[in-house]
Amino acid sequence: MRGAPTVAGLALEPLLERLSASGVALDLGACTVRFRASHRAFAHALRTLYGAFPIEPDSGFADVTVALHVRRAPFGRWARLCIDGEWPFQDLPLAMHLPLVEWGLNWTIAHRAHAWLLLHAGVVARGDRALLMPAFSGVGKSTLTAALMCHGYRLLSDEFCPIDPATGSVSPLLRPVCLKNDSIDRIAERWPERPIGPRTAGTHKGTIAHLAPSPASVSARKRPARPEFIVFPRYQAGEASALEPVTTQRAFVKLSGNAFNYSLLGEAGFVALTNLLGQCRIYELRYSNFDEAFERIDALFAETEAVPLSAEAARR
Amino acid sequence: MSAQRLLLLFADPLQPQQPTLAQWDRLVRIARIGSVASLLHARYEAAGALDALPAPVARQLRSERTVAEYRIRMTRWNLEHLVEVLGPLDIELVLLKGAAYIAQDVPWGRGRLTGDVDLMVRASQIPRAEAALREAGWRFGEITDYDERYYREWSHELPPLMHPERPLPIDLHHTILPVTGRLRPDGDALVDASVALPDGRLRVLAPEDQVLHTCCHLFEDSDMWHQLRDLLDLDAMLREYGRGPDFDERLAASVARHGLHRPLHYGLRYARRYLGSPMPERARREAARHAQPSPPTEWLMDALVARSLFPDSPDMPVRASRLWAKRALKARQFARRFPPRLLARHLWTKWVRPSRAPALG
Numbered sequence: 001m002r003g004a005p006t007v008a009g010l011a012l013e014p015l016l017e018r019l020s021a022s023g024v025a026l027d028l029g030a031c032t033v034r035f036r037a038s039h040r041a042f043a044h045a046l047r048t049l050y051g052a053f054p055i056e057p058d059s060g061f062a063d064v065t066v067a068l069h070v071r072r073a074p075f076g077r078w079a080r081l082c083i084d085g086e087w088p089f090q091d092l093p094l095a096m097h098l099p100l101v102e103w104g105l106n107w108t109i110a111h112r113a114h115a116w117l118l119l120h121a122g123v124v125a126r127g128d129r130a131l132l133m134p135a136f137s138g139v140g141k142s143t144l145t146a147a148l149m150c151h152g153y154r155l156l157s158d159e160f161c162p163i164d165p166a167t168g169s170v171s172p173l174l175r176p177v178c179l180k181n182d183s184i185d186r187i188a189e190r191w192p193e194r195p196i197g198p199r200t201a202g203t204h205k206g207t208i209a210h211l212a213p214s215p216a217s218v219s220a221r222k223r224p225a226r227p228e229f230i231v232f233p234r235y236q237a238g239e240a241s242a243l244e245p246v247t248t249q250r251a252f253v254k255l256s257g258n259a260f261n262y263s264l265l266g267e268a269g270f271v272a273l274t275n276l277l278g279q280c281r282i283y284e285l286r287y288s289n290f291d292e293a294f295e296r297i298d299a300l301f302a303e304t305e306a307v308p309l310s311a312e313a314a315r316r
Numbered sequence: 317m318s319a320q321r322l323l324l325l326f327a328d329p330l331q332p333q334q335p336t337l338a339q340w341d342r343l344v345r346i347a348r349i350g351s352v353a354s355l356l357h358a359r360y361e362a363a364g365a366l367d368a369l370p371a372p373v374a375r376q377l378r379s380e381r382t383v384a385e386y387r388i389r390m391t392r393w394n395l396e397h398l399v400e401v402l403g404p405l406d407i408e409l410v411l412l413k414g415a416a417y418i419a420q421d422v423p424w425g426r427g428r429l430t431g432d433v434d435l436m437v438r439a440s441q442i443p444r445a446e447a448a449l450r451e452a453g454w455r456f457g458e459i460t461d462y463d464e465r466y467y468r469e470w471s472h473e474l475p476p477l478m479h480p481e482r483p484l485p486i487d488l489h490h491t492i493l494p495v496t497g498r499l500r501p502d503g504d505a506l507v508d509a510s511v512a513l514p515d516g517r518l519r520v521l522a523p524e525d526q527v528l529h530t531c532c533h534l535f536e537d538s539d540m541w542h543q544l545r546d547l548l549d550l551d552a553m554l555r556e557y558g559r560g561p562d563f564d565e566r567l568a569a570s571v572a573r574h575g576l577h578r579p580l581h582y583g584l585r586y587a588r589r590y591l592g593s594p595m596p597e598r599a600r601r602e603a604a605r606h607a608q609p610s611p612p613t614e615w616l617m618d619a620l621v622a623r624s625l626f627p628d629s630p631d632m633p634v635r636a637s638r639l640w641a642k643r644a645l646k647a648r649q650f651a652r653r654f655p656p657r658l659l660a661r662h663l664w665t666k667w668v669r670p671s672r673a674p675a676l677g
Binding site: 031032058059060061062063065084085086112113114115261263264265266 | 336337338341344345348349370372373375376378379380383386389
């Protein structure tokens with residue numbers, strides 16, 4: 001990687017120049033995204049949130065190319081997202097350009113990642129041992145994923161868990177973590193040194209801000225991990241923490257229901273999900289603060305043996 | 317030009333000069349815009365050339381292919397259901413386009429992206445077929461009274477029928493072109509000539525009529541965004557059906573029978589120009605004799621088709637010249653499908669009146 005500048009390694013002006021000319025391609029692990037934009041605030045946010053990513057050569061292949069255009073209208077300026085020559089989304093006020101890009105990218109990745117079984121889950125790992133936290137609204141999955149990363153775990157994704165049907169391994173799909181409302185301060189107050197991007201108020205999810213992935217996570221983004229734990233988190237203020245086993249059957253129903261492409265994959269999806277559940281320990285975690293959650297999850301990793309990653313998965 | 321490079325790959329996936337990664341970057345995006353990325357994967361697979369694809373390219377094409385295969389499974393599922401629901405009526409059930417290729421299991425159906433199930437019955441059987449489908453839970457989506465009248469009186473199909481448990485809609489046809497148009501193929505004759513599939517319950521158009529239907533669809537009734545896919549269908553059929561000893565003769569007879577000379581003329585012209593398709597000479601001469609456009613018309617058509625057919629550079633919003641070419645081709649279709657008074661009425665209802673209505677919500 002030496003020689004390839006990182007996003008933060010470029011000053012704002014050269015970065016903006018490159019963004020508006022050939023674009024800036026970043027390898028996120030499972031896929032490569034090329035950004036194009038001429039909007040200064042976007043370049044600034046890109047440096048904060050994707051700063052540690054090396055810029056890929058222009059001669060490569062990108063799975064997605066997103067171009068942020070600024071449209072001038074009589075009443076203010078609008079952000080328009082052009083994805084590979086099409087614009088599938090409504091324009092948003094320019095102040096919301098960052099959520100537009102991030103959500104647009106989420107939507108596009110979810111529609112193009114059918115080479116994997118794509119679960120809707122946050123993923124962190126210790127070394128190559130991965131823990132999956134399936135997403136159900138309001139359980140605090142993104143917040144806990146962010147907190148675990150700040151606590152020292154490797155982040156693979158806060159949103160997407162791509163399972164390779166051939167090997168059963170999970171690939172990183174590394175993006176900034178999307179924090180909402182109160183979570184922003186909970187993370188920012190406890191880990192003030194962590195870079196958080198600009199706050200955008202008034203989105204349909206309230207106020208949101210993104211937390212940059214840790215540099216260690218970025219440098220490990222080409223390393224797949226072996227899923228060993230599935231934890232359904234549930235944040236409950238004021239209650240004692242608990243970790244209780246969940247049956248495979250119940251987990252199957254929950255995971256197949258919230259995967260992005262379970263039915264699309266047909267039999268391959270069924271086999272991949274069955275294998276995944278067969279190789280994981282599955283729990284529900286109730287917690288009321290980060291420290292309880294860390295204690296429970298650290299203990300999970302400590303008291304179980306690491307299963308070596310299969311040679312085939314390691315090669316990929 | 318990238319799009320033509322793409323067509324070369326379709327013609328010969330094994331060609332020694334494979335694109336570089338940077339070229340693939342453009343080609344995959346162009347193929348995706350043209351709805352043919354999944355088809356390209358199927359072509360590479362059929363040629364045993366998947367190993368020639370760089371890993372990230374293979375992954376993207378496989379992802380598109382997965383979507384196409386899902387729709388194919390859903391189409392098969394719809395077909396089983398159709399046989400169950402409409403079988404007892406004991407009428408001919410003729411599949412069109414994508415659903416037909418899937419049921420026939422022909423090579424050009426593999427990996428083809430299908431959005432709906434097109435089914436044709438005799439016009440006289442439409443009420444019974446519609447009643448049976450409604451009985452089984454199929455409903456029109458949200459449509460206005462005008463839309464319904466438009467479909468029922470002036471079109472060749474009913475509004476799309478949806479089912480709450482099934483992802484793909486059904487389009488129920490009684491012929492292959494709008495009944496108000498200049499060209500009026502005989503729907504009953506098409507059903508008479510149709511061919512039963514081995515299962516005995518479903519039928520498909522005769523090969524020559526499948527070719528005619530694709531030409532009609534391309535030039536008389538297209539949504540203007542899937543033309544590349546339809547032209548690839550046409551090429552595959554000309555190659556496959558063209559090997560039959562009497563195909564040319566039957567195509568010549570059918571084009572005369574249904575008066576579809578102009579669409580066949582254009583279909584053959586652009587299939588040969590862009591894909592080097594083999595020509596059914598007799599039918600081609602028959603079409604040209606009756607429907608050779610004047611040189612200025614043909615020049616205009618060449619220019620419009622060239623602009624409309626190929627997806628733009630993926631880095632830009634759609635280029636104005638391409639949009640105008642599509643609009644011009646669409647206007648040509650409208651002029652050919654509606655008599656003047658009906659056209660005026662349709663434009664008034666669809667374009668002028670809605671823009672005067674107060675905005676809701």
